[in-house]
Structures are given as C-alpha cells and as structure tokens.
Amino acid sequence: xxxxxxxxEVRQRINKSAIYRKFQLDNSQQVKFDEDVSSLxxxxxVSSQTIKIPGSDENAFFVLEVQLxxxxxxxxxxxxxxxxxxxxxxxxxxxxxxxxxxVFKTVLHESEWxxxxxxxxxxxxxxxxxIWQSIICSVGEIEIENDNTLSQQIDLNxxxxxxxxxxxxxxxxxxxxxQPKKKFELVSQKRKLEEELKKL
Numbered sequence: 001x002x003x004x005x006x007x008x009e010v011r012q013r014i015n016k017s018a019i020y021r022k023f024q025l026d027n028s029q030q031v032k033f034d035e036d037v038s039s040l041x042x043x044x045x046v047s048s049q050t051i052k053i054p055g056s057d058e059n060a061f062f063v064l065e066v067q068l069x070x071x072x073x074x075x076x077x078x079x080x081x082x083x084x085x086x087x088x089x090x091x092x093x094x095x096x097x098x099x100x101x102x103v104f105k106t107v108l109h110e111s112e113w114x115x116x117x118x119x120x121x122x123x124x125x126x127x128x129x130x131i132w133q134s135i136i137c138s139v140g141e142i143e144i145e146n147d148n149t150l151s152q153q154i155d156l157n158x159x160x161x162x163x164x165x166x167x168x169x170x171x172x173x174x175x176x177x178x179q180p181k182k183k184f185e186l187v188s189q190k191r192k193l194e195e196e197l198k199k200l
Contacts, residue, residue: 001043001063001092003120008050014040014064014084023080036077038067043092046123046131055127061088061135068095071113079108088132090121090139101139106154109140156200163197 001009016037020030047060066081073093082089082104091102093110099119101111121138125131133150136142144153167190174186 001065004044004046004063004123005051008044008046008063010042010045012042014042016040019081019084022084032074033077033080036069036073038069040067040081041065047128051123053123053126053128053131055129057128059088059128059132061090061128061132063090063092065092065094068093071095071098075108078102079104082108090135092119103136103139105136105140106151107158109136109142111139111141160197160200163193163200167193167197 016034019025019033019040023029025033041064042062043065044063045060046063047057062085064081064084066078078091078093081091082102089103093100093102094116095113097116098113099116100113101119101121103109121135123131124134136150137144140154142150142153142157144150145156148156170186170190170193174183174190177183177186
C-alpha cells in the first residue's frame with residue numbers, strides 16, 4: 001500500500017460496530033456512517049517497531065484504508081475516523097479503482113481523486129515528526145511560509161480561504177446589484193477584504 005516498506009504492512013480489520021461503541025453513535029448516526037463506509041482495514045504501521053528511524057514514536061502513524069460506497073461521503077464521518085485511535089492516521093479513501101488521501105490537522109485535508117495505483121507516499125525526513133509533517137503538507141498541498149510552524153501555516157491558510165470566499169461572495173452581489181449606492185458599498189467592502197488578504 002502506497003509503496004511503503006514491507007516491514008510496515010499489517011492487515012487489521014476494524015468492525016464498524018467497534019466504531020459505533022467508541023463514539024457512542026446513535027441509530028441515525030450509525031445509518032449515515034453505514035451509508036458511506038463499506039469496510040475499514042489498518043494496512044500499515046509506520047513506527048519504531050516496523051522501521052528504523054531515530055527519535056520517539058510520538059509522531060509515528062498508521063495507514064487506514066477506508067472502502068467507500070460512493071464518492072459523495074459526509075466529511076464528518078471521515079473526520080471521526082481520524083480520531084479512531086490515539087495515534088496519527090493517514091486515511092486512504094477508496095471508491096472502486098480510485099482513491100484519495102486524507103489527514104486531520106486542525107481541519108480535514110484531502111488530496112485529489114486518482115487511480116489507486118498512482119498513489120505513493122515517501123517517508124521524507126530524519127524523524128517521525130519530520131515524516132508526519134511532510135505527509136500532512138503533501139496531502140494538504142501546504143507550503144510553509146516564512147518561519148511559520150505547520151499549525152500556524154494551516155491557521156493562516158484557513159483565514160485566507162475564508163477571506164477569498166467572502167470576496168467572491170461580495171463580487172457576485174456587486175455584479176447583481178442595480179442601485180449605484182449599494183453597489184459602491186459592496187465594492188468598497190470587497191476592496192477592504194482584498195487589502196486584508198494581501199497583508200496575510
């Protein structure tokens with residue numbers, strides 16, 4: 001799976017009933033989860049027990065393969081899976097012959113859908129911490145700017161995305177507005193947000 005070393009390979013199936021118990025899902029939540037997820041298997045363990053990397057296991061991780069019933073899944077179900085075990089989880093979301101990777105750090109980061117065989121993960125770094133950070137950056141297409149930490153960069157990217165959405169919304173409203181005064185107000189608000197975005 002993902003071109004990871006054979007020494008990391010495991011095959012541990014997780015019953016959905018165990019997830020229902022762990023997260024105390026009510027009947028409607030169980031139905032929603034079951035509508036999205038077909039099966040769950042831990043396929044890799046990247047830790048000091050399976051690979052020789054210096055440092056502690058604090059940022060070691062597991063790879064969880066999630067077989068989906070369709071591509072339009074509820075993100076809440078996937079976010080819940082990222083908290084399944086007290087360890088970092090890289091999720092491989094599979095639907096038929098396609099897959100995307102997902103990882104949770106502040107928010108859910110997802111890669112694009114591609115044929116399964118096109119996906120591979122490189123263990124870049126000299127410690128589990130560096131490797132895990134590189135995986136998050138790869139999956140989320142995150143470029144760390146200046147001297148930001150990964151968490152700071154994610155928070156900054158979230159702020160930028162919120163501003164971009166608000167700018168797009170104001171632009172659409174301004175285009176539709178017929179009253180000159182109201183149109184001017186919308187354009188002014190849009191320009192103000194654009195200035196804020198430049199400063200971030």
